Amino acid sequence: MENIVKKILKTGIKSEAAPFPDERLRVLRGRLSEAVLRRFGRALAIRHVDAGSCNACELEINAMHNPYYNLEGLGIHFVASPRHADLLLVTGPVSRHMELALKRTYEATPDPKLVVACGDCGVCGGIFGESYASLGRVANVIPVDVAVPGCPPSPNAIIQGILTALMPEAETQA
Amino acid sequence: MDLAGFTAMLQTISKAPKAAYGVFEVSKLRPACSILQSAGGRLIALWGSDERESLDAPCPFALHLAFALGPTLGLVWIAIPLEAPEYPSIHDIFPAASRMQRAAFDLSGLSAINSPDARKWLRHGAWPQEAFPLQKRFSGSFPIEADDYPFVTVEGDGVSEIPVGPVHAGTIEPGHFRFSVVGEKVLRLEERLGYTHKGIEKRFESLGMMDGARLAGRISGDSTVAYAWAYAMAIERATGTTPPQRALWLRALWLERERAMNHLGDLGAIANDAGFAFGLAQFSRLKEDLLRENFAMSGHRYLMDAVVPGGVAGDPGDRLVHVVDEAQRFEAELDELKAIYDDHAGLQDRFRGAGRLSPSLAARLGVVGLAARASGKAMDLRADFPSSPYDQLDLKIATAAEGDVAARVAVRFAEIQESLRLWRIIAQRIPSGSVLEPIPPDPPPALGVGWVEGWRGEVLIALALGNHGALARVHAHDPSWQNWPALEHAVLDNIVPDFPLINKSFNLSYSGHDL
Numbered sequence: 001m002e003n004i005v006k007k008i009l010k011t012g013i014k015s016e017a018a019p020f021p022d023e024r025l026r027v028l029r030g031r032l033s034e035a036v037l038r039r040f041g042r043a044l045a046i047r048h049v050d051a052g053s054c055n056a057c058e059l060e061i062n063a064m065h066n067p068y069y070n071l072e073g074l075g076i077h078f079v080a081s082p083r084h085a086d087l088l089l090v091t092g093p094v095s096r097h098m099e100l101a102l103k104r105t106y107e108a109t110p111d112p113k114l115v116v117a118c119g120d121c122g123v124c125g126g127i128f129g130e131s132y133a134s135l136g137r138v139a140n141v142i143p144v145d146v147a148v149p150g151c152p153p154s155p156n157a158i159i160q161g162i163l164t165a166l167m168p169e170a171e172t173q174a
Numbered sequence: 175m176d177l178a179g180f181t182a183m184l185q186t187i188s189k190a191p192k193a194a195y196g197v198f199e200v201s202k203l204r205p206a207c208s209i210l211q212s213a214g215g216r217l218i219a220l221w222g223s224d225e226r227e228s229l230d231a232p233c234p235f236a237l238h239l240a241f242a243l244g245p246t247l248g249l250v251w252i253a254i255p256l257e258a259p260e261y262p263s264i265h266d267i268f269p270a271a272s273r274m275q276r277a278a279f280d281l282s283g284l285s286a287i288n289s290p291d292a293r294k295w296l297r298h299g300a301w302p303q304e305a306f307p308l309q310k311r312f313s314g315s316f317p318i319e320a321d322d323y324p325f326v327t328v329e330g331d332g333v334s335e336i337p338v339g340p341v342h343a344g345t346i347e348p349g350h351f352r353f354s355v356v357g358e359k360v361l362r363l364e365e366r367l368g369y370t371h372k373g374i375e376k377r378f379e380s381l382g383m384m385d386g387a388r389l390a391g392r393i394s395g396d397s398t399v400a401y402a403w404a405y406a407m408a409i410e411r412a413t414g415t416t417p418p419q420r421a422l423w424l425r426a427l428w429l430e431r432e433r434a435m436n437h438l439g440d441l442g443a444i445a446n447d448a449g450f451a452f453g454l455a456q457f458s459r460l461k462e463d464l465l466r467e468n469f470a471m472s473g474h475r476y477l478m479d480a481v482v483p484g485g486v487a488g489d490p491g492d493r494l495v496h497v498v499d500e501a502q503r504f505e506a507e508l509d510e511l512k513a514i515y516d517d518h519a520g521l522q523d524r525f526r527g528a529g530r531l532s533p534s535l536a537a538r539l540g541v542v543g544l545a546a547r548a549s550g551k552a553m554d555l556r557a558d559f560p561s562s563p564y565d566q567l568d569l570k571i572a573t574a575a576e577g578d579v580a581a582r583v584a585v586r587f588a589e590i591q592e593s594l595r596l597w598r599i600i601a602q603r604i605p606s607g608s609v610l611e612p613i614p615p616d617p618p619p620a621l622g623v624g625w626v627e628g629w630r631g632e633v634l635i636a637l638a639l640g641n642h643g644a645l646a647r648v649h650a651h652d653p654s655w656q657n658w659p660a661l662e663h664a665v666l667d668n669i670v671p672d673f674p675l676i677n678k679s680f681n682l683s684y685s686g687h688d689l
Binding site for chain 1: 221297298300301307312314315316319321340341343344345346347368369370371372374376377388389391393394395396398439443452454456457459461462465475476478503510511513514517546683684685688
């Protein structure tokens, strides 16, 4: 126990400042009213759905929880069920074998809800594209509010996407 | 036919790592498998091909198998030309063949006769049973069908089923687990994979040799270096290209950084699944430090697209000198954290005895990589079949005997330490020179194979080049194929709440398996 406390003290606080929202990442405008977004504030619950990713985006989503990005320090946390979620964070081109599961997860998420597509595959289909097995971008299957490009996008870029989805448009433009 | 007779029919296709190729009649398939099995060989991969567009092919279809044999033979790739799309099942000789045979039917339409399990595997509802995506005539897409998959059910007093997935509670890939339990105890686990099937092998056939490298690097993102290297090795063999020595040393540095990165992440995540959040915080911090240095050296946190056919995409140059200091700092931190893990009674109580995979069962199932080494088997391509620079690095294989979560944790600690030693040697001894040898733009048709020990286990890419360097067929094999069935056994008699911990201790790839 003593060694654990010593290590924690020696490590110190590593958290860095969060990025600013970026209006260019927005796909759909004004899906949620300003009043709703204000109510969310930053107390946001996210359900992640891997709809066919190569798992690199998952590495970066997990990295958002490390001490440098400290996502929970912003009031944003991941939940185990879509029924507890305000926002779906979707990775991958949507494989046809995941289409039904993704639609059901979307339907199970209570309104008002937001969707962020994460990574080049989610944004445009990426290198896998559309085929007998892949439906391509997430917006081909469910509505997407914000799309974050990158292969994979960095933790900061994903946080930026989430904050953009949460921020009333008037404020990000200011 | 005996082993000598078998090997007489092979031709060497590569010297380091050693690889040979041979063509056999279908009547020789089972005898050859029996010979290889009794000679201590293991099945690496099994796949099919449609040869109807190759002008000189003797038959419309072919079955392909890759085996690993002792150091004198190395990798053996055999092709079985087939008049009709069927062949005798080899599941009884190599149990690992079972799911691969099911996938070879789903994708290529080759059916294994006398197989006890002929259920679909990678196919859910995206294409009908009569259509085969890897046959050349296949095109377009089909309306989605309902996926009614006949799970095996367990009956008896007090037995209930728990279906889990494909969407899981945490940030992990999609797959379905069907538990049969009594109370909290697991009587049976049946996996259903294939959810992330996105048509990777078909996609290769529409790409050129160089673009194929980008796709190979995205088969399983956490193993991007291993896949990109295996792919590059296959292209280089098929085209007769020799990458510069400096490029090979840089590839080894990238591969060892990928290994350390994943092991660091797992050591934190495994402890977190045992309720020790301190471990996750500390190891995810170290992993982030490593990723940032990767970015500084290569321009990519995960080293994606850093390995290309012919060499590597860039040279970190002077930045390499930092690697020595970085390795030293990681070693010191790792020692501190290992002492904390070892002394933590609560953590060790969760690790020891959980998810045990006995050495005999691991050998029978053909388990590979980290999981095999944690079940007492000293196997590692870097030591057993070393190619440059591993033939000059004197790798020490890390093993543990118990086969439980604690053993898989111990092997990870030891492998990070060994990787850090290699980082330092590579940074100090790397030869100078160029890092890229161009691939000839219009090579003749040829076969190529690449075989690399990734952090999870051996990754294989086998490919056939057609005219003008077209990718006629690319098969990618992930070590998860062998190790997923082992998880079904390791979890037996454990309690359901220990499943996440046991699953994490294997950390298998869904995307690499589902293709």
